[in-house]
Amino acid sequence: MVSVVRNSRLKLSQGQIFWREAGQGEAVVLIHGECRNGSQWSDFFETLSRKYHCFAPDLMGFGDSERPKVPYSIQWECEILEELFENLRLKKIYLVGDSLGAWVAARYALNHPERVVGLVLRSPLGLDTENTPSYFWEKCLTSPLPIVPWVLRLITPIAALFGQGKRIARAFEHRKLLRRSPGSCRLLFRRRGGQMRSEYLNYQLPQLQMPTLILSMADDSAVQLSQVQTYGQLLQQSETKSVETETEAIAVINDWLQSQK
Template sequence: MQAPPIRIARIRLAQGQIFWREVGKGSTIIFLHGALTNGSQWLPILDQLGCRYHCIAPDLLGCGESESPPAAQSIHSQAECLADYIEALHLEDVYLVGHSMGAWIASHYAIAHPERIAGMILLAPEGVDLPDRHQRWAQELQLTSPMPLIPWGLKLIKPFSKLFNRHHRISQLLDYRHQLLACPTSCRLLFKRREAEIAQEMLNEKLGDLKTKILVLQGGQDHPMQILQSKTYTKLAPYAKLRMLKNGGWDLVEQWSEQVAREIEQFLVTTVTRR
């Protein structure tokens, strides 16, 4: 069965105007995108589930076509905006699907509002503190630095990089820098805040309070530290289950949309049956 046409809408909240895509009827699923993208990331999933479920994919505050608020942002403020958004649309008993940064925001919302959540599916969730966090984000900080010595250096040596078989890697880094600069809100939320702010919003000490059924989807070919992060999340959240997609990488939504859609639907069917 083919999904009906996708609708677009906007609503003004206290934090700013939110833009979203919406399709279908039935149980409501809200999809929260990852760091370097927007709600359009979920279009392949909406095409597959929109004929059976009410699917909503907003652009997070400051991303895509949603407004950037004048006040400083945090994961907590994004979760508060999500709460106001769900309240404004009069939604109850929703399922949250979050990828990366979106999973971090979804978790904060679920901890604060357990009565409004029917369940969560999280893909490669961010927000679990591991010893390598500063190391993982050091490259991003260097690539987006106001004094971008490393990007300048990469551009200078790129014409000679083929001599050293490094042309592909240098091109990847420069493309990644362009992606980062195009998503300033995500950069700030993940690694451009004071350490005390970021540490306060890490989930390690909070996941034990999650009383929601959670399915964590993780690509088996993703970075080892991301795999460890998903395993740690699952260990700390009492009702979380980890599902490893053996051949999947970091781009589960884009490259494994059919399998992700099946996992989401199976989770919803199982959750409804047991309630």
């Protein structure tokens, strides 16, 4: 039987946080990726909430959570999650994270290994590798000084003559998507390189001893595949799997959670 999804809000020290939850049993917390929110996990809820108490928060600055105008960091997001978990009295949890959410999940597990009994990282970010993304294009598109958008508008008529009109249109659509997610902009696209590098997890990851499942998806980029491979090398208690579809990912994660009992 599929559990009813409940929407909740709670005022925390950094602002109001929103989350979805469903089911009963052991707690499974699912953390969304960049430019997403907790609704990303709706299909996962249908399966996992039959056996687990599932939570899908919108990270602060994302979705229906508050968007405070303060410096954002991965550590800051983890502190907010810890405050939420304390309020919800979640003593032991499984953490599932996607992309940016996997970075947050891994950082949280390093901060609170006593609370995290298992970790699932799908297409994770958060490591310094040869293919670490610079986000140069995203930084240009979301800069407070809209120089690149101005140039794109200027060259649109010429680009159309050379069959590149659709490419320009896609750039503007991508910009709209990014600007709708101020949390992504503040965590990834508007921070200095040194600030980002200070939060990479390469040197701390070997400290994690809880069971960890690392997933790569069929449409992962070379950057994401490099991150998956490096996570697998650094985490001693991990296994890595490749999946083709979202449906397969749900099944693999569900089976892995069952195997931890």
